[in-house]
Amino acid sequence: MQRPKVDRLAVESEFDLAAYFGKKVAAVERALDASLKSSTPETAKIIEAMRYSLLAGGKRVRPIMCVAACEMLGGTETMAMPTAVAVEMIHTMSLIHDDLPSMDDDDLRRGKPTNHVVYGEDVAILAGDALLSTSFAHCAKGSSEARVPAERIVEVIRRLGEAVSEVGLAGGQVMDLECEAKTDVALEDLTWIHTHKTAKLLEVSVAAGAVLAGASPHDVSLCETYAKDIGLAFQIADDILDVTKSTEDLGKTAGKDVDADKTTYVKLMGLDGAREEADRLYQEALSSLEPFGDRADPLIAIAKFIVERES
């Protein structure tokens, strides 16, 4: 059946995020599956524990943003995929360690028992450590095989390493633990926590994609601003959903933050203030992508999806 030409154009001019996501998620899942295989009986157990969490689903937002940024700046999916896998390994490590009894003590993640519930705390800690270190080895080896120039790989690894350091995930998490005990957390402390705990890995995913493509420092910096803004907007959206949605809508317990008297953007800025701040960050993120024209369509659509999500 041939559709009228005008309609086809109209359809084509509107970026189809669902189709884009479907294709990219499939490619990322294939690469994740291929990234961890046990080659000897001795490694069967730890590989099983690593794969249990790495292949447990999830939206794969970070790896897709890494690939999207690389393609936006003239690179290819092949060049970006080893780093895309690496950021998902890092994200998975952070979830396994966050769920531990001495941290958030969560028994369920995405409807499945958490890693330490299945494999024990000791193996869960080691599976996380192995995922973290393997992420760097995988990025180094895979990117070389994809013929990315070595200077770019070194730069990407420096950024990945910093993203989990004291100025990244781990630092944000320690600061969050310190603030949990306080009732008077300032807005700037809350923003510091989420810039590092939440936004940093999104930021490095997008920036690394740009670096792999050989982008100029200015373009890399635009990508960082975009991702940092979206990372914070993501957290604010989370805080808003916690008070506006039901447990049924969310698929997880609503009102948790208020019950725990947790410092959130809604608590510090009010519901309207938080909505305005999320919108301001979203607009700032989009304007960072303006120089890239319609090559930025995937990253724009992902930003919209993250900020406007209903759960």
Added chain:
Amino acid sequence: MQRPKVDRLAVESEFDLAAYFGKKVAAVERALDASLKSSTPETAKIIEAMRYSLLAGGKRVRPIMCVAACEMLGGTETMAMPTAVAVEMIHTMSLIHDDLPSMDDDDLRRGKPTNHVVYGEDVAILAGDALLSTSFAHCAKGSSEARVPAERIVEVIRRLGEAVSEVGLAGGQVMDLECEAKTDVALEDLTWIHTHKTAKLLEVSVAAGAVLAGASPHDVSLCETYAKDIGLAFQIADDILDVTKSTEDLGKTAGKDVDADKTTYVKLMGLDGAREEADRLYQEALSSLEPFGDRADPLIAIAKFIVERES
């Protein structure tokens, strides 16, 4: 006072390990101290926890072997130092995580309370994660600044990453946990465990030093054989000391392995058999270094020190 010429020559011809170690330890301690500084109040706590364990002393054998291998193959201390710091960060992470209540549950390490006793389990886990990821960032950034060609840095990072993966520290540790419950551990399983849990990080320290210097694959492989043999000999020496020395001699509880009915080289090979195996590995290690002549003196002396130690 002028000593007779003949005596001076005799002294100079015998490699002075104590003087060499003294100089190298000082350089490594300076580099470790400079590697972690808190730049903002928000990172003060996690940096304190990371520094607490990283700067808690220790023989610094791995970083010194990294520098020694690099210098043996025509490289410089400056080229090797960022990687030397990285391997000590990785070693420190493994000690912090090994000491956790869900792992070995140790309260003391080198006469000081362990990291989780001082900072809590949650911060100790995060400090370990941050040390692990920072090791890669530090190696990438510092080696670039030391003008090591990027291809060599990428190769070193691939090796470092694998050294903590399922075919490294974490894999060896998981296999060790699995074998703890068994009474009939085979010699090949014991060797697999210690090749990965104990020897692998020594191996990568020496091999990375060689790679940084631009060594040929053949020379890198000789370095690996040397370090793997010495790593296993180190473990066998440990097993022997546990049954031949008193608690007072060792500065730690003697006879622990027998009391726990732990599978050791002594249990599987007998005391004489274990001694013969350690000597065989030591001789094999030295013969791997033969092609390097007297440039191998530091690595030969370190091997002797490791195998012949009394505690």
